[in-house]
Amino acid sequence: MTTLLSQTWFIILMSITLIGGVLAAVHHAEVIAHKTGEPYGSLVLAICVTVIEVSLIISMMLTGHEGSQFIARDAVFATVMIVMNGVIGLCIFIGGLKHHEMTFRNEGTNSALAVLTALATFILIMPIVTVSTPGPDFTKSQLAFAGTACFALYIAFLFFQTVSHRDYYLPKAEDQKTDVNFHADKPSNLKTAVSGVLLVLSLIVVVGLAELLSPAIEAGVEAVGAPKTIVGIAIALLVLLPEGFAAVRAARANRLQSSLNLALGSALASIGLSIPAIAAIAIFFDLPLSLGISNLNMTLMYLSFFIGALTLAIGRTTLLQGVVHLIIFFEYLFLSLVP
Numbered sequence: 001m002t003t004l005l006s007q008t009w010f011i012i013l014m015s016i017t018l019i020g021g022v023l024a025a026v027h028h029a030e031v032i033a034h035k036t037g038e039p040y041g042s043l044v045l046a047i048c049v050t051v052i053e054v055s056l057i058i059s060m061m062l063t064g065h066e067g068s069q070f071i072a073r074d075a076v077f078a079t080v081m082i083v084m085n086g087v088i089g090l091c092i093f094i095g096g097l098k099h100h101e102m103t104f105r106n107e108g109t110n111s112a113l114a115v116l117t118a119l120a121t122f123i124l125i126m127p128i129v130t131v132s133t134p135g136p137d138f139t140k141s142q143l144a145f146a147g148t149a150c151f152a153l154y155i156a157f158l159f160f161q162t163v164s165h166r167d168y169y170l171p172k173a174e175d176q177k178t179d180v181n182f183h184a185d186k187p188s189n190l191k192t193a194v195s196g197v198l199l200v201l202s203l204i205v206v207v208g209l210a211e212l213l214s215p216a217i218e219a220g221v222e223a224v225g226a227p228k229t230i231v232g233i234a235i236a237l238l239v240l241l242p243e244g245f246a247a248v249r250a251a252r253a254n255r256l257q258s259s260l261n262l263a264l265g266s267a268l269a270s271i272g273l274s275i276p277a278i279a280a281i282a283i284f285f286d287l288p289l290s291l292g293i294s295n296l297n298m299t300l301m302y303l304s305f306f307i308g309a310l311t312l313a314i315g316r317t318t319l320l321q322g323v324v325h326l327i328i329f330f331e332y333l334f335l336s337l338v339p
Contacts, residue, residue: 014209014212017205017209018205018206018209018238018241021202021203021205021206021209021242022202022206022241022242022245023245024198024202024205025199025202025203025206025242026242026245026246026249027195028195028196028198028199028202029044029195029199029242029246030246030249031187031191031192031195032044032192032195032196032199033258034186034187035186035187035192040162043158043161043162043265044196044199046243046262046265046266046268046269047269047273048199048200048203049203049207049239049240049242049243049266049269050266050269050270050273050274051273052203052204052207052239053075053207053239053270053274054273054274054277054278055207056207056235056239057071057072057075057274057278058277058278058281061278061281061282061287061289062281062285062287067228068287068288069287069288069289069290070228070229070232070290071232072274072275072278072289072291073124073290073291073292073293074229074231074232074233074236075232075235075236075270075274076120076123076124076270076271076274076275076291077124077232077293077297077301078229078232078233078235078236078237079236079240079266079267079270080116080120080124080267080270080271080301080304081300081301081304081329081332082233082236082237082240082244082329083240083263083264083266083267083270084267084304084305084308084325085304085325085326085328085329085332086244086325086326086329087240087243087244087247087248087259087262087263087266088259088260088263088264088308088311088325089322089323089324089325089326089328089329090244090248090251090322090326091247091248091250091251091256091259091260091263091322092251092256092311092317092318092319092321092322092325093319093322093323093325093326094248094251094252094322095251095252095254095256095259095317095322096317096318096319096320096321096322097319098252098254099254100318100319101316101317101318102251102254102256102316102317103172103256103315103316103317104171104172104256104257104260104312104315104316104317105167105168105169105170105171105172105257105315106312106313106314106315107165107168108161108165108168108169108261109260109264109312110309110312110313111157111160111165111168112157112161112260112264112265112268113264113305113308113309113312115153115154115156115157115268116264116267116268116271116305117305118153119150119153119154119268119271119272119275120271120301120305122146122149122150123146123150123271123275123291124291124292124293124297124298124301125292125293125298126138126142126146126292127142127290127291127292128292128293128298130142135290135292136290136291136292136293137289137290137291137292138289138291140283143279143282143283143289144279144283146275146279147275147276147278147279147280148276150271150272150275150276151272151273151275151276153272154268154269154271154272154273155272157268157272169257169261170257171255171257171258172257202242203242206238206239206241206242207239209238226337227336227337227339229336230336230337233333233336240266243262243263243266244263246262247259247260247262247263250262256317260312294339296335296339300328300331300332300335303328304325304328307324307325307328308325311324311325
């Protein structure tokens with residue numbers, strides 16, 4: 001009884017600290033975002049979280065525990081589903097409640113969705129349909145090519161987003177007129193540098209706490225007899241907390257463009273940066289890596305992409321679209337528990 005009570009207090013303390021780390025990360029990311037402007041500000045948080053997430057996944061793979069070959073697959077798929085339905089749906093829903101209708105630049109979001117669809121197909125679907133190996137696995141040469149293709153496509157997207165077509169990811173002129181953050185004085189170079197250091201430290205705390213909480217989550221999953229994929233979903237939710245919280249805050253402030261930049265950018269970085277690094281480690285250390293998803297998850301993923309394409313097609317959103325995405329998200333969670 002005493003041990004159970006101490007574990008409960010430990011989990012509560014870690015959870016409170018985790019929330020504090022998330023709030024700190026969001027604040028410092030917003031300082032940097034205001035200094036650099038869109039879309040660079042959104043990239044800062046997405047890339048920082050992804051780099052740390054990759055370190056977490058690789059460390060878990062190197063331990064060689066049972067099921068470690070599925071960690072990358074579960075994390076990437078969970079990230080795609082959480083971003084496409086949970087984060088985007090919640091942003092549109094909360095923004096719709098407050099502002100009724102919000103606008104954004106559909107040229108940029110459609111381009112990001114197209115790249116995300118291609119990346120997810122390369123990594124999560126191709127292992128199922130290739131015939132060189134049995135099961136949902138790549139050969140080493142296929143894995144190397146897939147990782148290289150993902151990295152090249154992500155670099156191409158970054159060039160498109162930040163150099164050649166940066167205006168596609170900026171808020172519309174009428175939205176900038178009502179955005180108090182757009183007209184506020186930019187922070188000094190010193191304040192921005194301090195926020196950059198504190199952002200990295202905050203993200204390390206968030207991911208470290210997620211790692212500390214994962215055994216408790218895994219024990220809870222085993223206690224209720226739920227599938228092990230729930231552990232991956234829980235860890236992905238914890239890691240995505242800073243980006244998700246920042247995206248929802250932006251939506252409440254009627255800055256849906258920033259919300260979409262954050263959400264789609266995090267999903268793109270999760271595949272475009274993490275998979276090449278994970279593939280290289282798996283090949284170098286000869287680690288088992290299984291990336292193909294089930295038919296059920298494939299159906300849910302392409303439903304998410306199809307609905308996402310309809311949502312992002314016209315450059316404005318309403319409450320109903322947020323409800324649709326959230327219902328798909330709840331369907332995903334339920335079928336993860338009862339596949």
